[in-house]
Amino acid sequence: MNATTFQELPLDERLSAWLDDELAPDQRAEVDTWLRDHAEDAARVRLWAADRDALRARLEPAAGESVPTRLEQVVWSHAPDTATAGWMRWAAAAAIFVLGGALGAGATWRLLEETRVPVAGARWEQRAIAAHAVYVPEVRHPVEVSVHGATPQESRAQEEHLVRWLTRRIDRPVKLFDLRSHGYELVGGRLLPDTQGAWAQLMYQKSGETSPQRVTVYLRKPDSATPAAFRYERHGELGMFYWVEGSTGYALVGAMPRDELMALAESIYRQIPN
Amino acid sequence: MSSRTPVVIAPTAFRQQLLGTIPRLRRYARSLVFESAAADDLVQTALERALAHWHQFDQRRDILVWVLSIAHNAYMDDRRRHAHTTSVEPLDLQDGPDALAAHAPDPGLRMDLMAALAKLSVEQREPLLLVTLEQLSYAECAEVLRIPIGTVMSRVSRGRAALRALLDGHAPAPSGTRGLRRVV
Numbered sequence: 232m233n234a235t236t237f238q239e240l241p242l243d244e245r246l247s248a249w250l251d252d253e254l255a256p257d258q259r260a261e262v263d264t265w266l267r268d269h270a271e272d273a274a275r276v277r278l279w280a281a282d283r284d285a286l287r288a289r290l291e292p293a294a295g296e297s298v299p300t301r302l303e304q305v306v307w308s309h310a311p312d313t314a315t316a317g318w319m320r321w322a323a324a325a326a327i328f329v330l331g332g333a334l335g336a337g338a339t340w341r342l343l344e345e346t347r348v349p350v351a352g353a354r355w356e357q358r359a360i361a362a363h364a365v366y367v368p369e370v371r372h373p374v375e376v377s378v379h380g381a382t383p384q385e386s387r388a389q390e391e392h393l394v395r396w397l398t399r400r401i402d403r404p405v406k407l408f409d410l411r412s413h414g415y416e417l418v419g420g421r422l423l424p425d426t427q428g429a430w431a432q433l434m435y436q437k438s439g440e441t442s443p444q445r446v447t448v449y450l451r452k453p454d455s456a457t458p459a460a461f462r463y464e465r466h467g468e469l470g471m472f473y474w475v476e477g478s479t480g481y482a483l484v485g486a487m488p489r490d491e492l493m494a495l496a497e498s499i500y501r502q503i504p505n
Numbered sequence: 506m507s508s509r510t511p512v513v514i515a516p517t518a519f520r521q522q523l524l525g526t527i528p529r530l531r532r533y534a535r536s537l538v539f540e541s542a543a544a545d546d547l548v549q550t551a552l553e554r555a556l557a558h559w560h561q562f563d564q565r566r567d568i569l570v571w572v573l574s575i576a577h578n579a580y581m582d583d584r585r586r587h588a589h590t591t592s593v594e595p596l597d598l599q600d601g602p603d604a605l606a607a608h609a610p611d612p613g614l615r616m617d618l619m620a621a622l623a624k625l626s627v628e629q630r631e632p633l634l635l636v637t638l639e640q641l642s643y644a645e646c647a648e649v650l651r652i653p654i655g656t657v658m659s660r661v662s663r664g665r666a667a668l669r670a671l672l673d674g675h676a677p678a679p680s681g682t683r684g685l686r687r688v689v
Binding site: 275 | 545552556638659672
C-alpha cells in the first residue's frame with residue numbers, strides 16, 4: 232500500500248486493515264491516533280474484533296477433530312507402491328519429509344500410524360503453543376476477561392469472576408498463580424474451545440517494557456497420553472513446560488530461555504493446591 | 506522431469522505434506538458449507554485434485570495456501586453446478602448432525618452468528634474467513650482467491666460491516682454497493 236493513496240481509502244478499509252495488522256508502521260500510527268480521537272470508530276473496531284473472536288471460537292474446534300479415515304485414505308490412494316525412478320528422484324530432491332524410498336503399501340500404512348499425532352496436531356500441549364502464538368501479539372484483546380480494574384476492589388472482583396467462570400467452564404479448579412515475584416502481572420484469561428472440552432488460558436506480562444514480555448499458562452483436562460512428569464519442549468523461539476498434577480494438565484509457554492521459563496514453571500508448580 | 510507429462514503418481518513426501526493440511530482444510534470447508542458431511546466431500550474433492558496436480562505445486566510455497574486455493578475453486582465449481590438447486594440454510598440444520606453444536610455455550614447466539622455468516626455473499630464471506638479464521642495475510646488471501654490485494658482489503662472490510670449489521674438485526678446493504686450503512 233503506498234502512503235499517498237492510503238488516506239484516500241474508505242475509512243472502514245483503513246480501520247479493517249489496521250485490525251488485521253496489514254498496515255505499515257506510519258499508517259498504523261495514523262490509525263492509532265484516529266482511533267484515540269474517535270470513540271465511535273474505536274467502538275466499531277472493537278465490535279469487529281469481537282466478531283472475529285466469536286468466529287474463531289465457533290469454528291476453531293473443527294480443526295481439532297480427528298481426521299476421518301476416509302480422507303486419509305484419499306491421500307494414500309494409489310500410493311507409490313509401484314515406485315517409478317522418477318518420483319523417487321523427486322522425493323530425494325525435495326528433502327522435506329523424505330521418508331525413505333521404495334516403501335510398499337504396507338509400510339506406508341504403518342508410517343501413517345506413527346506420524347498421525349503430530350500431523351493432526353492433536354496433542355493439547357502443541358495446541359497451547361498455537362494458542363500462545365495467536366493471542367500473545369494481540370494489543371487490544373489479549374484476554375477475554377481482564378483483571379484490570381479502576382480500583383483494587385474492582386480488580387479483586389474481576390479476579391474472582393475470572394476464577395469462578397473458568398472453574399465452571401473447564402470443570403476443574405482454576406487458580407490465578409501469583410508470578411509478581413518474577414515481575415509478571417496477571418493480565419486476565421480466556422476460554423479456548425477444543426473437541427475434548429474447553430481449556431483455560433491465563434496471560435501474564437512483565438510491565439515497564441515498551442513491548443511487554445508475555446507468558447501464557449494453560450489448564451485443562453489432560454489427554455490420557457500426556458506424561459505426568461515435567462516435560463520441556465522448544466518450538467522455534469517458544470519454550471514450553473508441561474506436566475500433569477492431580478486431574479489437571481498444565482502448560483506454560485513463553486519466548487525466553489529455558490532457565491527463566493523453568494523458574495516460572497516451578498513457581499506455578501509450588502502454588503498448585505494439593 | 507520430461508516435458509511429456511507422464512502420469513506420475515504423487516510421492517510419499519508430498520502425501521505427508523497434504524495430510525498435514527487436512528485439519529485446517531476441514532475447518533475452512535466447514536465454514537463455507539456448514540454441514541459437516543458436505544464439508545468433508547469438499548475436502549475430499551480438494552485432496553483428489555491436489556494429488557492429481559501435485560507436480561504443479563512449487564515446494565517453495567506454503568502448501569496450505571495452495572490447497573485452500575484448490576478448495577476455493579472446487580467450491581466455486583460446486584456452486585456453479587448447483588446454481589439452480591436450493592441450498593440448505595444453516596438454520597434448518599439446528600437439529601441436524603452438526604458436530605460443532607456440541608460446544609455451544611449459547612446455542613441461540615451462535616446460530617445467529619452462523620446464520621449471519623451464511624447470509625453474506627460468497628465474495629465477502631471467503632476473504633473474511635480466510636483473514637479472520639485462517640489468519641492468512643491479505644497477500645495470501647489474494648493468492649487463494651486470485652483477486653488483487655486491494656480487492657481483498659475492501660471485501661474484508663465490507664464483509665465485516667455486513668456481518669455486524671446482520672448481528673445487530675439490520676439487513677446489510679446489497680453487496681457490490683459502496684457505502685454500508687454508517688453506524689453513528
